[in-house]
Amino acid sequence: MKLKKLMARVSDFLDADSKTQLEEIKSIRKVLKELKSKERDLKDKIAQVPAKNTEDKEELQIKLDVIYAQRKKGLDRVKELKKLLQEKKRIKLQRASEL
Amino acid sequence: MLKKFTLPVVLLVLAYALWASADFMEIAAGVALFMFGMLCLEEGFKTFTGGTLETLLRKSTNRLWKSLSFGMVSTTLMQSSTLVSLITISFVSAEMITLAAGIGVIMGANIGTTTGAWLIAGLGLRVNIAAYAMPMLVFGVVFLMQKSKAMKGLGYLLMGAGFLFFGIHYMKEGFDAFQSAFDLSAYSMTGMQGVLLFTLIGMLVTVVMQSSHATLLIIITALATGQVSYENALALAIGANLGSAITTALGGLAANLGGRRLAAAHVVFNVITALVGILLINQLAWAVDQGAFLLGIGDEDYLLKLALFHTLFNVLGVILLAPFVNPLASQLVKRISYQKQAAETPLYLFPEALETPETAVDAVRKEVHHLFDNAYGLLAHGVSLKRATIDSEESLSEAVKYTRKIFPIDVENAYEEKIKSLHSEIVAFIAEAQARESNQSASEALYTLRQASRDLVEAVKGMKHLHNNLSRYGLSTNPAIRERYDLIRLQLARLLRDLRLLLDADPEDVSSLSLDALRVSLEKSSRKLLDDLDEMIRHRRLAASIATSVMNDESYVSDICNNLIDAVHTLLLPRLENQSDQLTLDKQEIKQLVDEEARDNGAES
Incomplete structure (x- = not known):
């Protein structure tokens, strides 16, 4: 299933033009930046919650963990996109040299 | 009870009139073709707007001048203030544009619709447009039979224009023949009494036909054949404007809060404009003479002068009321307000x-x-x-x-x-x-x-x-x-x-x-x-x-x-x-x- 999903993504990526792909990277980066600032806010909030208020602290911690997971997913996706973009560039150059 | 009998009575009277007078039949057929042409044009534009008109409406209504221009340009291009009004009401009902923006569009549409009078007076009655109508209908039907949506839309547009032209032609013919039998101009009235009576007639005709465009066509053709005097034609044009507001008001009654407010704004706008028009009819007629002189329109060219009057009178209304759009909108919001409804009653699902x-x-x-x-x-x-x-x-x-x-x-x-x-x-x-x-x-x-x-x-x-x-x-x-x-x-x-x-x-x-x-x-x-x-x-x-x-x-x-x-x-x-x-x-x-x-x-x- 995972391989299928990956293959579908790769084929989508190869079909799309480089401009769209760069735009995708750019917009994910924008979201990542927003998530980073949310992460900072949450950390500040957690630090301000009194130690005995475990319930609130736990709720905030969940939000923080989710943001970590989302950021990780986003960073992985950017890495993957960049790698594919480089690969595409390499194939193009190779074709050009063959001609 | 009354509603139940109105339609059969109207049909009977109409049938008798058609049987009794061949000339009247020709005029009525002209009106019917003209109105059918408008329906076809609307249908054609609906196919083409598919999002464009809506996107434009959303983006170009954040300032009053933009809403006015939008109403003016779109109505001029489509020759249908009904379509523009309907879409505007639906947008205001769905709260996608503000009430003030909607009022701006309706005001602009009122000016845009006056271009119709120019087209009929300037082209329709001078050129033998029936000759152009026939190829339009032929090509229109061919396009209509195609599978592609765009082709069908084009077909509707061509057929719409064709029927419009035919309608104008038949009206003209009918009035020409009518003139030899009757002389309606004998009933013309002068003074304020005449203005009020003919405004009322113009209004009634528009309410019955549900189209100020069709009324204007009748007025212009009647004026061209000398069946009404120029003075009475001006009053009829004012009546046509009032009638179109009543038509919108009837449509707006079924809409939700936003739609009702916009319909009320349309009525307020048209009633005030009509009142000013009636009171200042002599001054407006003088302004038309001056304008006609500047534009090079002949003294005796009453058709173009009527079109000029129609435009001037609507522009005057917009100039008078444009500064009050926001206060009018806030008054309407205050007066036509939300009545607490049961929780199960839909708040937004209206036909508009x-x-x-x-x-x-x-x-x-x-x-x-x-x-x-x-x-x-x-x-x-x-x-x-x-x-x-x-x-x-x-x-x-x-x-x-x-x-x-x-x-x-x-x-x-x-x-x-x-x-x-x-x-x-x-x-x-x-x-x-x-x-x-x-x-x-x-x-x-x-x-x-x-x-x-x-x-x-x-x-x-x-x-x-x-x-x-x-x-x-x-x-x-x-x-x-x-x-x-x-x-x-x-x-x-x-x-x-x-x-x-x-x-x-x-x-x-x-x-x-x-x-x-x-x-x-x-x-x-x-x-x-x-x-x-x-x-x-x-x-x-x-x-x-x-x-x-x-x-x-x-x-x-x-x-x-x-x-x-x-x-x-x-x-x-x-x-x-x-x-x-x-x-x-x-x-x-x-x-x-x-x-x-x-x-x-x-x-x-």
């Missing part, structure tokens, strides 16, 4: 909203939001908390802890009254919208909104089961049982508060990612509740029979929460036009995250 796919989607989205509000109140009462408590910043755990009684609500009855009927209305409206012209994105949006409505229904259905056990065990004297049910109530109350905050938040601060934390929190607390329950059964602190009830109720609350999150996700979709959806955690990732946390907590303990 079906005009375009965009407005239909927007109306359904707002109605699903309304359904969410109903479900929200019902679910809050279901867990025996006041809506105000959840909306406030009060501690929910304390509110739950200190609950003294379980609200004795009849969830089944409330479901039937507030949820099911509204859900049925939403489903019926979506079916109606899908039967009309639509595009792929609108169809998809309607599909997801129907699912969201269903999710809300499912959530309330879950409460029906949950409430039974809450009534039995919710305030149990056994602290262990009470504690379990308090947790269940708290879980739902917290989610309701979080969802409300998300829906009310600034669009900038909301992303689909915010819902992930709610899903994780839900999964985690449901897992904790079950773990605790296992332990209690093991230590015999809870009878297995009650424990299974708690487990069932936990499952109900979990389903309710998931349904609510899914519905809110759909409601938030228009605000999520970025890539953040890609980073949303799927079920697997959420489970993984909860597992990791459980492992961490286990290691810590």
Whole structure:
């Protein structure tokens, strides 16, 4: 299933033009930046919650963990996109040299 | 009773008139063809607008001059103020543009529609346009028979123009022949009496024909053949304007609040313009003479002078009323206000909203939001908390802890009254919208909104089961049982508060990612509740029979929460036009995250 999903993504990526792909990277980066600032806010909030208020602290911690997971997913996706973009560039150059 | 007999009487009188006078038949056929042509043109433009007109309307109405220009240009191009008014009413009804912007568009359309008089007076009666009409009809039918939507649209446009031309031709012929038999000009009246009488006639003719364009055609043709005097023709033109406002008012009565306000604005605008026109008719006639001289229109060219009068008179209305658009809008908002309706009555599903796919989607989205509000109140009462408590910043755990009684609500009855009927209305409206012209994105949006409505229904259905056990065990004297049910109530109350905050938040601060934390929190607390329950059964602190009830109720609350999150996700979709959806955690990732946390907590303990 995972391989299928990956293959579908790769084929989508190869079909799309480089401009769209760069735009995708750019917009994910924008979201990542927003998530980073949310992460900072949450950390500040957690630090301000009194130690005995475990319930609130736990709720905030969940939000923080989710943001970590989302950021990780986003960073992985950017890495993957960049790698594919480089690969595409390499194939193009190779074709050009063959001609 | 009167309505029942009006149509047959009108038909009989019309049949007699057609039988008695061949000339009248020719004139009536001309009007019929002209009106049919307008219908065809409208249909053709509807095919082509497919989003363009709507996008333009949304983007170009943020300033008064822009709304005025939009109304003017679009009506000039399409020669149909009805189409522009209908779309504007649908946009104001769906709250996609403001009332003030809508008034601006209607004012602009009033000026735009005067170009019709120029076309009829300038071209229609000078050139043998019937000669152009025939090839248009032939090509129009050929295009109409094509499969492509664009071709069909073009076919409608050509046929529309063809029938319009034919209508003008027949009217002209009819009046020419009529003149030799009768001389209506003998009935012409001068002075204020004449102005008032002919304004009334113009208004009545427009109300009967439902088109000021058609009335103007009759006035211009009658004027060209000398059947009415120039002075009376001016009054008839004022009457045509008044009549079109009455037509819009009748249409607006069936619309929702926004539509009614806009229709009222149209009436106010046209009545004031007509009053000014009647009072200043001599001054306007003088201004027309001066304007005609400047434009090089001959002294005896009454047709073009009438067209000029029509334009000047509408421009004067706009100049007089444009500075008062915002005060007029706020007065209308104050006077035509919302009457408290039953919770099950749809607030946004009106026939006007079906005009375009965009407005239909927007109306359904707002109605699903309304359904969410109903479900929200019902679910809050279901867990025996006041809506105000959840909306406030009060501690929910304390509110739950200190609950003294379980609200004795009849969830089944409330479901039937507030949820099911509204859900049925939403489903019926979506079916109606899908039967009309639509595009792929609108169809998809309607599909997801129907699912969201269903999710809300499912959530309330879950409460029906949950409430039974809450009534039995919710305030149990056994602290262990009470504690379990308090947790269940708290879980739902917290989610309701979080969802409300998300829906009310600034669009900038909301992303689909915010819902992930709610899903994780839900999964985690449901897992904790079950773990605790296992332990209690093991230590015999809870009878297995009650424990299974708690487990069932936990499952109900979990389903309710998931349904609510899914519905809110759909409601938030228009605000999520970025890539953040890609980073949303799927079920697997959420489970993984909860597992990791459980492992961490286990290691810590």
